[in-house]
Amino acid sequence: MSTARKGRDSEWVIRNFLESYGYNVLRARGSKGPADLMAINEWEVLVLAVRKERWPSPADRKRLMGLERNPVVRAMVARTRHGEPQFAIPFHGRSPVLTPFDEIAHPRRER
Numbered sequence: 001m002s003t004a005r006k007g008r009d010s011e012w013v014i015r016n017f018l019e020s021y022g023y024n025v026l027r028a029r030g031s032k033g034p035a036d037l038m039a040i041n042e043w044e045v046l047v048l049a050v051r052k053e054r055w056p057s058p059a060d061r062k063r064l065m066g067l068e069r070n071p072v073v074r075a076m077v078a079r080t081r082h083g084e085p086q087f088a089i090p091f092h093g094r095s096p097v098l099t100p101f102d103e104i105a106h107p108r109r110e111r
Contacts (some may be wrong), residue, residue: 035064076104
């Protein structure tokens with residue numbers, strides 16, 4: 001399986017998870033920018049860098065955090081581990097800390 005296919009599969013896992021929480025999700029196909037997915041609900045816009053198993057590099061996290069210029073825009077990093085989505089808030093200069101999704105986003109509560 002190609003690297004692109006693995007990346008796309010991870011994006012779909014994250015996309016499906018976010019949609020289950022009421023977000024409308026847009027995918028940046030062949031993304032060369034800082035964000036792979038953008039998820040929108042009534043309260044916020046999430047911009048996400050998605051990886052298969054590792055967290056994005058410090059340089060990628062810095063570029064992603066540069067998108068947080070509006071108070072409703074939140075940068076997040078996501079990865080899949082054994083097919084399960086994991087989320088974290090990106091930090092400058094250190095690895096992201098794995099955080100439950102409900103603690104870093106404001107999903108619609110009626111699931």
